[in-house]
Amino acid sequence: MMMYPLNSPDQGIVQTVRSMLQELLGKKLADAVLVLASNPWSDVPMPTLFTDPDRMEGVDPLAPVAPVSSARQASALTRSPSGKTVVLVLRPCEIRALIELVKLNQCSLENAIIISMDCLGRMENKIFSDEAKTGPGITERFLSSPELQGKITTTCSTCNDFLPENADITLCTLGAEPGHMGFEALTDKGKALLESLGFKKGDDLPKRKQDIAALADKRSLSKKELFDATALQMSTIDGFQTFIGRCLNCYNCRTACPVCYCKECVFLTDVFAHPPELLLERATRRGAVKMPTDTSMFHLTRLSHIGHACVGCGQCSSVCPSDIQVADMFRTVSEKTQAFFNYTPGRDVTEPIPQLVVRNGKRGD
Amino acid sequence: MATRSGLEKWFPEFFEKHKAFTVFDLLVTYISSGRITLDKNLFTMKIAYHDPCNYGRKSEEKFGHGYYEEPRWILSQFVSNWVDLYPAGANGYCCGGGGGTMLTPYKEVRSHYSRKKIEQIKRVNPELIVLPCHSCHGQIKQALAENNMDIPVKYLWEIVAEALIMD
Amino acid sequence: MNIHTVIAGAGISGIRAAFDLAELGHRVVLLDKAPSSGGILSQLDHQFPDNHCGMCTLLPMIDRDKGPQFCLRKGIFHDHVTFIPSAEIVSVKGPAGQLSVVVEKQHTGIDPLKCMACGSCESVCPVSVPDGFNEGYSTRKAVFLPVPHQIPNHRIIDFSVCTRCGECVKACPVSAINLDGEARKLEFNPVNAVILATGSGQYDPAQSDLYGFGVLPNVVTSKGLERIMSSSGPSKGQLFRPSDNKPIKRMAFLQCVGSRNLMENADHCSSVCCMFAVKEAVMACEKSHDDLTVSIFYMDMRTFGRDFQRYKDQAETSHGLRFIRCRVHSVEPCENTDGMKISYVNDKGMYMEETVDLVVLSTGKKTGLTHPDFYQNEGVFALSDTFDFKDIGESLVAADVAAGKAMALGGPPHTPEQRIFDTQRLSKKAMPLLVLCQCGNNLSNDLDLDLIESHLSAMPGAPQILKLEQACGAAGFESIGTALTSSQANRVVIAACNPFLFDHKIKALARDAQLPDGFFKTLDMRSHVTGKTKNEQTQSLLSQIKSTVNSLNLTLPVYREKRTVTPSALVVGGGPAGLSAAFCLASAGIDVDLLDKESQLGGNGIHFSPGPEKNSLDKLLSSVTNHPKIRVHPATCLTRHQGLAGVFTATITTPNAVEQKIPHGAAIVATGGGQAQTLDYCASQHNGILSVFDLAKGLGDKTLNPLDFSKVVMIQCAGTREEPRNYCSRICCTKALLNAIAIKEANPSASIHIFYRDMMSYGESEKIYTRARQAGILFIPFDLHKKPQVAVNNQTIHVTGFDPVLQEDVQLAPDLLVLSTGIVPTDNQIISKIFHINTTQDGFLKEANSKWRPVDSGREGIFVCGLARAPLGFQEAMDEGISAAMRALRILGRPFLETPQVTARVRHSLCSRCQACIPECPYQARYLDEENGKIMVDSVSCQGCGACASLCPNSSIMMGQFEEKGIMDSIEFFLNEACP
Incomplete structure (x- = not known):
């Protein structure tokens, strides 16, 4: 892990990062770059695929917002070999989700360069948009303002996986002087790239270790509180039903989830297309039944299908029109599921998915 | 057995003029022809029969015949309550007498090798032991004494003789 | 329709022969003297190497809808097989192909057509006797179920203990019981053939007073132990000793009970007891969580099968099994407990005595059995060595050989009837x-x-x-x-x-x-x-x-594929196994392409010396080369193999480097093997050091003169039966014995010493071992820790070996040192990749299941046999060739293959191409069609096991009749009932 600190803060952090990404294309070190960038039609930056460095003035990967998990877009780009080298600028959770998709043969990371960052979290779209309207340089302001940093989503504020794994280069802000940053090379590929761009190796950022530790402690504490509260609420069937009481089966959470990858969800197939007789039978049995039916079933099914792979991106909560904190439920349960299998999603592309491991032996072995 | 062996080896011409047979053959002939008659009520106690190695396995190997059936037939003619030790016949345990070790100074060894026979006898718990070999007779008598077991030991022909009905 | 064959004996061999013929469309009558099927195996729950039962692996895999698709122990239900219990053949008359077979069926007292299996009769029966199924450790009534879990569970009456009280007649609600009945005679005429697969019983140790069997309650036979350990047995699978139900802590196995015993006229080895003793020991240890000391008292541990040595070694290390080389004379009871004393002499010559809780007698085959008078009739085929004990795999190969002979009498395979479905009726609403x-x-x-x-x-x-x-x-x-x-x-x-x-x-x-x-x-x-x-x-x-x-x-009719079979076969390898397979197939009317990489056919057979084996091989070679249906391709290699069962294509390169494509329906791989080389024991450092095979050839060809050898030393297991080559090559011990006897007979003054670890003279070869000992050949056992040492100085060979009887080294200076180096397979790396089949760690081609599918590879349509698969003798290799041919005929003997009703299909719209299913299919039936980017299922190889369906994360597998919606609805119904 090698640090390439930057000692010229004049450009500002956002421009420094932007220039670096432009250079990758300019020096033909890559054929395309997928990165968050603003555009004239949207008040929040969107993942954009660039081939022309001159078009990259709106690029801002450190902006504290992510309207969608870019893992999905990255997967679409690498679904089959294109022969092109693509730079994927992704948050740590997005990388983890991408690794899970690689395990399922949905995409491949050959010929991909992954650049990530110290993730300080994202705000919900509306909050970001409101804050951005109060003045320019929202990203720079966010990086130096603890008050703004407090406005990130619940999921982000209870996440202690904010440093990327499996990336080539990290954009480091934690531990740097205000307005300073560094590039960290996590792989040989990353090192070669940074050196081709002319960056020089240097010392680690001055307070990096302490800042990381402090943030980790804070996040862990918040996480424990949140998980305990969620678990308490879900400890009874009534509690669970209340939690998802307003669910409409709109399936937004499923659409937004980066690891929910089925081509056709079983809930859209005939298995759940109940004939009127069945619905009436159910109503007859119980006297009354809430419609739409199978809302609990949907969440329970999704928990069992992809619980092992939940990377805690929080998109599900962000997109729910009924304000159900789906992410809290998923993360609380997934933590236990993953511990049971000693499995961490996104940690290692060769680590097999627990439900797909077949062993011969006797029960109790 | 030994005699016949020796004769066959060193004096084979003996057999041109004479026949050799065992006491079993003799007794079987005498009893089945009626030449002797036996008192069936004399021996009613529990008798255990012991098969010696020489008349059994050794005889089978050397002369092609082991005397297992004959003594049992003889016993059945006048003894109501006789039993086999376990195992018996060709499988029976050697008494440890070695066909003459009583005459040697190997007292501890001889005594040690009698223990399986003693165990066999204990399991059956007879009131009398009957056998046809002089070496076994001595060995077993000695071993019983060493083990504080008070069971008499007699030869097969001895009890035949005792049961003879004289007229 | 006419009956093709009558098979006597419904143990696994009979069942296999019956299925072999049934799968070819022939009708078969299968009989058993017992009132149930299954033979010995119906009492044994676990077979090694994986300690599963596995009997259902015998069920037909092609056209499986005609047969049962549930546990085979429950009974035999194939469309083409009529099973008649309590029946025996009494006479066979007539010429082969036109036999008249008379069968006598016993009166069992209960009419199976009326019986409802309610069990009322059994509950009122006053008679209680020891239950033979549980080897006497539990009781049964006079009216009873012979094998409790078989269906239909019709009871039968054992008239030998029935008191004729009549209570059962009164109790039966459907009047199915008739105590006075006669045996009936059934005649089958004309029948093509009769197969005798009656097996032999096991030696009854009660006939000897050495073991206390029947007197001491804690002396059991191996079958008795199996019943005690069975969950359906007398103690529900708990390892308790019969006398007092206390747990067993110390167990002793006595090997060779009733076998290898000249006193009992049993000069044979029963072949299977060593391995089943190890298996039972492993099972017992697992059951008691290793809180058990097991000692196995043996003379030779006959681990002569390919994987047996490693299994035994593994058992020894994992469970601490004690293998003690000493034949125990007798079992003595302990004085005041129910335990028993075992006395033996250890390897240092010390007398030892141990107490055990249970003695298990490894009993071998029964002797003194006679063949029926029609045994030698034409058209009557007994399994080879009918009364011998054989391993399960070998029994099935023998059954295939007999079925092959029966089949040859009946003309070409019968076209199986095609099921027609009323598609219009099915397409309507349910x-x-x-x-x-x-x-x-x-x-x-x-x-x-x-x-x-x-x-x-x-x-x-x-x-x-x-x-x-x-x-x-x-x-x-x-x-x-x-x-x-x-x-x-x-x-x-x-x-x-x-x-x-x-x-x-x-x-x-x-x-x-x-x-x-x-x-x-x-x-x-x-x-x-x-x-x-x-x-x-x-x-x-x-x-x-x-x-x-x-x-x-909600169940939908399944999509059915009909695949036309290419009626020809590819045989790779022209040695004894390959030739045998080719000839069997050609005789059944199938065209065969036979390849061999050498220009001369015959494999290892070309090394045979003049004699009966060579004559046999020459005859086979001539039959093959002259057969109009066999095309021989000498000096030809296989370069590619593609396709699915029934429709394969092979690509070969002819000697003039031309590529040729050969379409075929099934392939048999018989690439053979050869003798192993070793550097141990100064192997190549002296002219007087030969391998056992080279000596055999020299003596046979008379290029070596036994009179030249006055001092011979043989060392068995040279460089083998230890890692990395840790398997027994099966035939070297017998060959060494024959060599030694040949030398000794020609040269009685020659002194011959054989250093051995275990003499693997199994089965009837035991007689050769006896002859060798009687001829004055000396045998010195050694183990891996103290191998004999060989040095070559000044043109003399010096052998030093430790003799455990003398407890000191012996020094020998032989003029001939013979090393049994064993057998290795041909290098199968390329062939296994071409066919996508697996090899064992020693390079042998791996069969699908060493017990139940001994000549099938992991892929349907591709079969493996001969030395390529495992070390074998000449006759054994030829038999395996026939067995592979019979397996191939299940495919080749049909004009087309149809999809059975429960088969996996992929719903491509749901499949995410994650490919997790492909490696998990146990039948290698799934593959990625790269051209179309789809995952496909070979409907012929698929056995409908459902592993893929349970694994698929996208629910994209449809299992014909087990659809997701139907099952979810069923679950909902049951939940509704449970929580109203």
């Missing part, structure tokens, strides 16, 4: 027919069938209802048939009793109505009679009926 059987009014106190009828009529999607007094009689089934035709129903639920009882009747109904078998479901009404109130029981039955009707309604 219309169920429900048959409610009143069970002769026996259930009127327990179930309210009227209530069920009225409730169901009110149900949406209501079934048509047919009420019958008794469904199980001929009249009942006829009514169902009529109702089916008139109602045009396309799904049927029969609420009656035990479903398995009438499996074949249901199949007949399905066939007549032209509907798939899976669209008929039978429910056991009596399983709802559980002692609750009539209403509760009725409700319980009602919900099962509703759920079954519902799930049947």
